[in-house]
Amino acid sequence: MIDKNLPVTEDELHAFVDGELPADRREAVANWLAAHPGEAATVAAWRAQAEAIRARYGATADEPLPARLKLEQIMRQGSGRGRSLAAMAAAAAFAFMIGGGTGWLARGAAAAPSSFNTITADALDAYKLYVVEVRHPVEVPGNERAHMTQWLSKRFGSALEVPHLESIGLKLVGGRLLPGPTGEAAAFYMYENASGERFTVYCAKASAPETALRYRSDDHSAAFYWVDDKVAYVVSGPADRAKLEKVTQTVYEQVDKSGAKRS
């Protein structure tokens, strides 16, 4: 049984307007509003806003679709092709000790902070520049992975590994060549998840042989940086540390494995 005099919260008033209130509370709120003209006027104003928004934009849904929004047309342009690559099993051995005082993170903690700043800034700029590109974010599309690996490795000057991130729901959009901090070539790969969030991996030659893992973020984007075997890696993405950490870990496991293969 619902107490008619139970105080009505502002959240309930919104839920009342939006049809989200449980049936057993609807009448109580309506009665309460009848006795509170001030709040009733506010609720009426909210309803009027919703009406105005629907009146202004509702008809857009009835307009005939322009050709470029027709699905057959979009599919004909080849964008619908998608290839499911075998998901990689994540290596479990890697202890990801962010913020810890021991282990991998502590290695070479004092190495080259200036190159950290330059390379991370370059990588974050590249991330911000290309992440908004929908149709031309990359030079080589992700379905030409073999060709891209070969081409970027050649320009980079040593064998590069393009990480497989399908196991964490990220599809390779493709890659491009960028000028690195020292003028040498840098490789840049872009990935995206099903809802369109993008992550990038940037590889450039580094002077330090290896560094600790570092994290940097601004309002909207963030990056993890490390150097392994004289190659700097920057993994960039939206400013969500937990998510980025997971991506970084997966990337690290794969590039580290390829490093182990080389030696």
Place this chain on the structure above:
Amino acid sequence: MATFRQKIEAAIPALRRYARALTRDADTADDLVQDTLVRALRSEHLFQGEEVRSWLYTILTNLNRNRLRSLARRPVLSPIDDNDAPDLAGPEAGGRDIERALALLVEEQRTALLLVVLEGLSYREVAEVQGVPIGTVMSRLARARVQIKTYLEGGRPPLRRVK
């Protein structure tokens, strides 16, 4: 049972409506819808959810946020985090009160309000689209409504309150 592509197709008119209200510009809106469809088709094999419609709203919302972010990068100092109000001083600045009121909202609030009142999504669905708890959706909705009400009644753009 409708196929994945049929479900996408059925959602296009609603996506256009949502995008139009989000951007208040027909061309920008259709660009967003087109980009959303391109991505949706490309990510078909990654789609694991059941609700195609919510997923499309999520993609469009993310794309719009990326778009605003790239706009916001241009000015070095920006007093508000939403620079998406070109029509404030545009040729349509005369009438269209609700349009101007929407332009004053920060992106997250505008998105929440439009998904609820224009697209008819439940609070739970909006929370999923925005990737936040329901309580956050409700406070965005509440702030959006206060801002619009103040604007429509006073005619003076309300200042964003610093918490």
